[in-house]
Amino acid sequence: MIGWLSGTVRDIDPQGLIVLECAGVGYEVHVSLQTLSRFQRGQQAELSIHTHVREDQITLFGFHSAQERSLFRRLNTVSGIGARMAMNLMSGLSTNELLRAIEQGDVAAISRTPGVGKKTAQRLILELQGKLMTEAAPESAxxxxxxxxxxxxxxxxxxxxxxxxxxxxxxxxxxxxxxxxxxxxxx
Missing domain, CATH: 1.10.8 (Helicase, Ruva Protein; domain 3)
Incomplete structure:
Protein backbone atom coordinates (compact mmCIF):
# COMPACT_ATOMS: atom_id res chain seq x y z
CA MET A 1 0.00 0.00 0.00
CA ILE A 2 1.07 3.59 -0.54
CA GLY A 3 1.52 5.49 2.74
CA TRP A 4 2.50 8.92 1.42
CA LEU A 5 3.46 10.69 -1.79
CA SER A 6 5.74 13.65 -2.29
CA GLY A 7 6.00 15.50 -5.57
CA THR A 8 4.79 18.34 -7.76
CA VAL A 9 1.12 19.21 -8.24
CA ARG A 10 0.59 18.98 -12.02
CA ASP A 11 -3.17 19.38 -12.29
CA ILE A 12 -6.04 20.39 -10.02
CA ASP A 13 -9.71 19.55 -10.50
CA PRO A 14 -11.88 21.83 -8.34
CA GLN A 15 -14.10 18.82 -7.53
CA GLY A 16 -11.36 17.41 -5.29
CA LEU A 17 -8.84 15.64 -7.51
CA ILE A 18 -5.19 16.48 -8.00
CA VAL A 19 -2.51 14.90 -10.15
CA LEU A 20 0.70 14.60 -8.18
CA GLU A 21 3.88 13.87 -10.15
CA CYS A 22 6.31 11.69 -8.22
CA ALA A 23 9.48 10.47 -9.94
CA GLY A 24 7.97 10.95 -13.39
CA VAL A 25 4.67 9.22 -12.59
CA GLY A 26 1.42 11.17 -12.24
CA TYR A 27 -0.86 9.88 -9.48
CA GLU A 28 -4.52 10.89 -9.41
CA VAL A 29 -5.31 11.58 -5.77
CA HIS A 30 -8.75 12.42 -4.38
CA VAL A 31 -8.54 15.09 -1.68
CA SER A 32 -11.02 16.99 0.48
CA LEU A 33 -11.81 20.56 -0.48
CA GLN A 34 -10.04 21.60 2.76
CA THR A 35 -6.83 19.93 1.54
CA LEU A 36 -7.31 21.07 -2.06
CA SER A 37 -7.36 24.72 -0.99
CA ARG A 38 -3.76 24.41 0.24
CA PHE A 39 -2.26 23.62 -3.16
CA GLN A 40 -1.54 25.34 -6.47
CA ARG A 41 -0.28 23.98 -9.80
CA GLY A 42 3.49 23.58 -9.83
CA GLN A 43 3.77 23.55 -6.04
CA GLN A 44 5.65 20.86 -4.13
CA ALA A 45 3.28 18.78 -2.02
CA GLU A 46 3.43 15.89 0.40
CA LEU A 47 0.29 13.92 1.16
CA SER A 48 -0.51 11.11 3.57
CA ILE A 49 -2.27 8.51 1.43
CA HIS A 50 -5.06 6.04 2.02
CA THR A 51 -5.12 3.38 -0.70
CA HIS A 52 -8.67 2.19 -1.29
CA VAL A 53 -8.75 -1.17 -3.11
CA ARG A 54 -11.93 -2.52 -4.64
CA GLU A 55 -12.51 -5.42 -6.97
CA ASP A 56 -12.49 -3.22 -10.07
CA GLN A 57 -10.28 -0.26 -9.11
CA ILE A 58 -7.63 1.21 -6.86
CA THR A 59 -8.28 4.75 -5.62
CA LEU A 60 -5.86 7.02 -3.77
CA PHE A 61 -7.16 9.47 -1.16
CA GLY A 62 -4.74 12.15 0.01
CA PHE A 63 -4.57 14.15 3.22
CA HIS A 64 -2.52 17.08 4.42
CA SER A 65 -1.74 15.30 7.69
CA ALA A 66 -1.71 11.85 9.22
CA GLN A 67 -4.44 13.11 11.59
CA GLU A 68 -6.79 13.77 8.66
CA ARG A 69 -6.04 10.34 7.20
CA SER A 70 -6.73 8.70 10.56
CA LEU A 71 -10.08 10.48 10.82
CA PHE A 72 -10.97 9.40 7.26
CA ARG A 73 -10.23 5.79 8.15
CA ARG A 74 -12.36 6.01 11.30
CA LEU A 75 -15.25 7.51 9.31
CA ASN A 76 -15.01 4.55 6.91
CA THR A 77 -15.64 2.13 9.78
CA VAL A 78 -19.15 3.51 10.26
CA SER A 79 -21.89 1.48 8.63
CA GLY A 80 -23.24 3.27 5.56
CA ILE A 81 -20.30 5.66 5.19
CA GLY A 82 -18.01 4.85 2.32
CA ALA A 83 -14.89 6.57 1.08
CA ARG A 84 -16.75 9.18 -1.00
CA MET A 85 -19.10 10.16 1.82
CA ALA A 86 -16.20 10.34 4.28
CA MET A 87 -14.41 12.67 1.86
CA ASN A 88 -17.59 14.79 1.55
CA LEU A 89 -17.74 15.08 5.34
CA MET A 90 -14.12 16.19 5.45
CA SER A 91 -14.76 18.70 2.66
CA GLY A 92 -17.74 20.24 4.40
CA LEU A 93 -16.14 20.65 7.82
CA SER A 94 -12.55 21.10 8.94
CA THR A 95 -11.02 18.20 10.83
CA ASN A 96 -11.48 19.89 14.20
CA GLU A 97 -15.03 21.03 13.38
CA LEU A 98 -15.98 17.49 12.41
CA LEU A 99 -14.38 16.02 15.54
CA ARG A 100 -16.15 18.60 17.68
CA ALA A 101 -19.52 17.95 15.98
CA ILE A 102 -19.19 14.21 16.57
CA GLU A 103 -18.14 14.61 20.21
CA GLN A 104 -20.91 17.12 20.95
CA GLY A 105 -23.56 15.13 19.09
CA ASP A 106 -24.26 18.00 16.68
CA VAL A 107 -26.51 16.24 14.15
CA ALA A 108 -27.38 19.52 12.40
CA ALA A 109 -23.74 20.41 11.63
CA ILE A 110 -22.96 16.96 10.26
CA SER A 111 -26.17 16.64 8.23
CA ARG A 112 -25.43 19.93 6.41
CA THR A 113 -22.92 17.95 4.35
CA PRO A 114 -24.36 17.03 0.93
CA GLY A 115 -25.44 13.38 0.89
CA VAL A 116 -25.52 13.05 4.68
CA GLY A 117 -28.99 12.85 6.16
CA LYS A 118 -30.14 13.04 9.74
CA LYS A 119 -30.09 9.24 10.25
CA THR A 120 -26.57 8.90 8.86
CA ALA A 121 -25.37 11.76 11.07
CA GLN A 122 -26.96 10.10 14.11
CA ARG A 123 -25.33 6.75 13.27
CA LEU A 124 -21.96 8.47 12.82
CA ILE A 125 -22.27 10.11 16.23
CA LEU A 126 -23.48 6.89 17.87
CA GLU A 127 -20.57 4.83 16.54
CA LEU A 128 -17.73 7.36 16.97
CA GLN A 129 -18.67 9.61 19.89
CA GLY A 130 -16.08 9.31 22.65
CA LYS A 131 -13.58 7.50 20.42
CA LEU A 132 -11.99 10.40 18.56
CA MET A 133 -10.74 12.90 21.15
CA THR A 134 -7.15 11.62 21.03
CA GLU A 135 -7.09 12.45 17.33
CA ALA A 136 -7.59 16.16 18.01
CA ALA A 137 -4.50 16.35 20.23
CA PRO A 138 -1.72 16.60 17.60
CA GLU A 139 -3.15 19.71 15.98
CA SER A 140 -3.14 21.56 19.28
CA ALA A 141 0.41 20.33 19.88
Whole structure:
Protein backbone atom coordinates (compact mmCIF):
# COMPACT_ATOMS: atom_id res chain seq x y z
CA MET A 1 0.00 0.00 0.00
CA ILE A 2 1.07 3.59 -0.54
CA GLY A 3 1.52 5.49 2.74
CA TRP A 4 2.50 8.92 1.42
CA LEU A 5 3.46 10.69 -1.79
CA SER A 6 5.74 13.65 -2.29
CA GLY A 7 6.00 15.50 -5.57
CA THR A 8 4.79 18.34 -7.76
CA VAL A 9 1.12 19.21 -8.24
CA ARG A 10 0.59 18.98 -12.02
CA ASP A 11 -3.17 19.38 -12.29
CA ILE A 12 -6.04 20.39 -10.02
CA ASP A 13 -9.71 19.55 -10.50
CA PRO A 14 -11.88 21.83 -8.34
CA GLN A 15 -14.10 18.82 -7.53
CA GLY A 16 -11.36 17.41 -5.29
CA LEU A 17 -8.84 15.64 -7.51
CA ILE A 18 -5.19 16.48 -8.00
CA VAL A 19 -2.51 14.90 -10.15
CA LEU A 20 0.70 14.60 -8.18
CA GLU A 21 3.88 13.87 -10.15
CA CYS A 22 6.31 11.69 -8.22
CA ALA A 23 9.48 10.47 -9.94
CA GLY A 24 7.97 10.95 -13.39
CA VAL A 25 4.67 9.22 -12.59
CA GLY A 26 1.42 11.17 -12.24
CA TYR A 27 -0.86 9.88 -9.48
CA GLU A 28 -4.52 10.89 -9.41
CA VAL A 29 -5.31 11.58 -5.77
CA HIS A 30 -8.75 12.42 -4.38
CA VAL A 31 -8.54 15.09 -1.68
CA SER A 32 -11.02 16.99 0.48
CA LEU A 33 -11.81 20.56 -0.48
CA GLN A 34 -10.04 21.60 2.76
CA THR A 35 -6.83 19.93 1.54
CA LEU A 36 -7.31 21.07 -2.06
CA SER A 37 -7.36 24.72 -0.99
CA ARG A 38 -3.76 24.41 0.24
CA PHE A 39 -2.26 23.62 -3.16
CA GLN A 40 -1.54 25.34 -6.47
CA ARG A 41 -0.28 23.98 -9.80
CA GLY A 42 3.49 23.58 -9.83
CA GLN A 43 3.77 23.55 -6.04
CA GLN A 44 5.65 20.86 -4.13
CA ALA A 45 3.28 18.78 -2.02
CA GLU A 46 3.43 15.89 0.40
CA LEU A 47 0.29 13.92 1.16
CA SER A 48 -0.51 11.11 3.57
CA ILE A 49 -2.27 8.51 1.43
CA HIS A 50 -5.06 6.04 2.02
CA THR A 51 -5.12 3.38 -0.70
CA HIS A 52 -8.67 2.19 -1.29
CA VAL A 53 -8.75 -1.17 -3.11
CA ARG A 54 -11.93 -2.52 -4.64
CA GLU A 55 -12.51 -5.42 -6.97
CA ASP A 56 -12.49 -3.22 -10.07
CA GLN A 57 -10.28 -0.26 -9.11
CA ILE A 58 -7.63 1.21 -6.86
CA THR A 59 -8.28 4.75 -5.62
CA LEU A 60 -5.86 7.02 -3.77
CA PHE A 61 -7.16 9.47 -1.16
CA GLY A 62 -4.74 12.15 0.01
CA PHE A 63 -4.57 14.15 3.22
CA HIS A 64 -2.52 17.08 4.42
CA SER A 65 -1.74 15.30 7.69
CA ALA A 66 -1.71 11.85 9.22
CA GLN A 67 -4.44 13.11 11.59
CA GLU A 68 -6.79 13.77 8.66
CA ARG A 69 -6.04 10.34 7.20
CA SER A 70 -6.73 8.70 10.56
CA LEU A 71 -10.08 10.48 10.82
CA PHE A 72 -10.97 9.40 7.26
CA ARG A 73 -10.23 5.79 8.15
CA ARG A 74 -12.36 6.01 11.30
CA LEU A 75 -15.25 7.51 9.31
CA ASN A 76 -15.01 4.55 6.91
CA THR A 77 -15.64 2.13 9.78
CA VAL A 78 -19.15 3.51 10.26
CA SER A 79 -21.89 1.48 8.63
CA GLY A 80 -23.24 3.27 5.56
CA ILE A 81 -20.30 5.66 5.19
CA GLY A 82 -18.01 4.85 2.32
CA ALA A 83 -14.89 6.57 1.08
CA ARG A 84 -16.75 9.18 -1.00
CA MET A 85 -19.10 10.16 1.82
CA ALA A 86 -16.20 10.34 4.28
CA MET A 87 -14.41 12.67 1.86
CA ASN A 88 -17.59 14.79 1.55
CA LEU A 89 -17.74 15.08 5.34
CA MET A 90 -14.12 16.19 5.45
CA SER A 91 -14.76 18.70 2.66
CA GLY A 92 -17.74 20.24 4.40
CA LEU A 93 -16.14 20.65 7.82
CA SER A 94 -12.55 21.10 8.94
CA THR A 95 -11.02 18.20 10.83
CA ASN A 96 -11.48 19.89 14.20
CA GLU A 97 -15.03 21.03 13.38
CA LEU A 98 -15.98 17.49 12.41
CA LEU A 99 -14.38 16.02 15.54
CA ARG A 100 -16.15 18.60 17.68
CA ALA A 101 -19.52 17.95 15.98
CA ILE A 102 -19.19 14.21 16.57
CA GLU A 103 -18.14 14.61 20.21
CA GLN A 104 -20.91 17.12 20.95
CA GLY A 105 -23.56 15.13 19.09
CA ASP A 106 -24.26 18.00 16.68
CA VAL A 107 -26.51 16.24 14.15
CA ALA A 108 -27.38 19.52 12.40
CA ALA A 109 -23.74 20.41 11.63
CA ILE A 110 -22.96 16.96 10.26
CA SER A 111 -26.17 16.64 8.23
CA ARG A 112 -25.43 19.93 6.41
CA THR A 113 -22.92 17.95 4.35
CA PRO A 114 -24.36 17.03 0.93
CA GLY A 115 -25.44 13.38 0.89
CA VAL A 116 -25.52 13.05 4.68
CA GLY A 117 -28.99 12.85 6.16
CA LYS A 118 -30.14 13.04 9.74
CA LYS A 119 -30.09 9.24 10.25
CA THR A 120 -26.57 8.90 8.86
CA ALA A 121 -25.37 11.76 11.07
CA GLN A 122 -26.96 10.10 14.11
CA ARG A 123 -25.33 6.75 13.27
CA LEU A 124 -21.96 8.47 12.82
CA ILE A 125 -22.27 10.11 16.23
CA LEU A 126 -23.48 6.89 17.87
CA GLU A 127 -20.57 4.83 16.54
CA LEU A 128 -17.73 7.36 16.97
CA GLN A 129 -18.67 9.61 19.89
CA GLY A 130 -16.08 9.31 22.65
CA LYS A 131 -13.58 7.50 20.42
CA LEU A 132 -11.99 10.40 18.56
CA MET A 133 -10.74 12.90 21.15
CA THR A 134 -7.15 11.62 21.03
CA GLU A 135 -7.09 12.45 17.33
CA ALA A 136 -7.59 16.16 18.01
CA ALA A 137 -4.50 16.35 20.23
CA PRO A 138 -1.72 16.60 17.60
CA GLU A 139 -3.15 19.71 15.98
CA SER A 140 -3.14 21.56 19.28
CA ALA A 141 0.41 20.33 19.88
CA UNK A 142 1.51 22.33 16.86
CA UNK A 143 3.59 21.26 13.95
CA UNK A 144 3.41 18.58 11.32
CA UNK A 145 6.59 17.08 12.79
CA UNK A 146 4.77 16.41 16.05
CA UNK A 147 1.92 14.71 14.18
CA UNK A 148 4.42 12.57 12.25
CA UNK A 149 6.27 11.62 15.44
CA UNK A 150 2.95 10.77 17.10
CA UNK A 151 1.98 8.56 14.17
CA UNK A 152 5.39 6.85 14.15
CA UNK A 153 5.25 6.08 17.88
CA UNK A 154 1.71 4.72 17.67
CA UNK A 155 2.82 2.51 14.76
CA UNK A 156 5.63 1.24 17.00
CA UNK A 157 3.00 0.09 19.49
CA UNK A 158 2.82 2.91 22.03
CA UNK A 159 -0.63 3.98 23.24
CA UNK A 160 -1.96 7.28 21.85
CA UNK A 161 -2.62 8.79 25.29
CA UNK A 162 0.88 7.89 26.46
CA UNK A 163 2.41 9.44 23.32
CA UNK A 164 0.35 12.63 23.69
CA UNK A 165 1.53 13.10 27.29
CA UNK A 166 5.17 12.70 26.25
CA UNK A 167 4.82 15.09 23.30
CA UNK A 168 3.44 17.78 25.64
CA UNK A 169 6.69 17.65 27.64
CA UNK A 170 9.04 17.88 24.65
CA UNK A 171 10.41 21.13 23.21
CA UNK A 172 10.06 21.91 19.52
CA UNK A 173 12.47 20.47 17.00
CA UNK A 174 12.71 18.59 13.74
CA UNK A 175 11.28 15.10 13.29
CA UNK A 176 14.44 13.22 14.28
CA UNK A 177 15.04 15.32 17.41
CA UNK A 178 11.43 14.99 18.53
CA UNK A 179 11.47 11.24 17.91
CA UNK A 180 14.70 10.76 19.89
CA UNK A 181 13.41 12.82 22.81
CA UNK A 182 10.07 11.01 22.81
CA UNK A 183 11.73 7.59 22.77
CA UNK A 184 13.93 8.63 25.73
CA UNK A 185 10.84 9.65 27.71
CA UNK A 186 9.02 6.45 26.79
CA UNK A 187 11.95 4.14 27.61
Missing amino acids: GSRERMDVRSALINLGYKAQQVDKVLEKINAGDFETLLRQALKHLA
